[in-house]
Amino acid sequence: QVQLQESGPGLVKPSETLSLTCAVSGYSLFSGSYWGWIRQPPGKGLEWIGSIWHSGSTYYNPSLKSRVTISVDPSKNQFSLKLTSLTAADTAVFYCARYHTGYDAFDIWGPGTMVTVST
């Protein structure tokens, strides 16, 4: 059974950098899927942040591209998100998800982790 689990700080100060990790179990990162990060501000809709192919190729939302880095750690079967220059507008639940290329959709999601940007 494929499972994803996000981890990282729940509270970050404005202007700082957010680092989140998504641990993948029951499936190898190198089995041919894309992996992505999606966020959801409180009471609002979903926003795609970016995705990474197992080869390391990345695709970012242009609105966030200057602040986002997604990377993979093959030794730990996990991938990570870094988001810099945080503001209160970045407060959201952050989800990691598997993009199933056969389905052309995000088919498995982590439970999400709430990140609050505040002093």
Add this chain to the structure above:
Amino acid sequence: QSVLTQPPSVSAAPGQKVTISCSGSSSNIGNNYVSWFQQFPGTTPKLLIHENNKRPLGIPDRFSGSKSGTSATLGITGLQTGDEADYYCGTWDSSLSVVVFGGGTKLTVL
């Protein structure tokens, strides 16, 4: 303002059928597959429909998807109170080079 437009809310009685629309353009829905997600409050989005009209294993056939031109539709028949949730459409936008989602539709089963 979402690239994909969904009605903020829909409602119907138990046992009835409801449809949720998702309107886009030729750069997204018109030329790419649409997926649909169900999200209960405080929980993770769940894939209901992929590739416009296909259901993953375990999704009941009460849920259906269709696409015509630059619009897509999610249909739910035999409504149950347990279907009350937010529903989102999503697809790739070839012009913006982003995955885009609709703003979400809150389903109320009266």
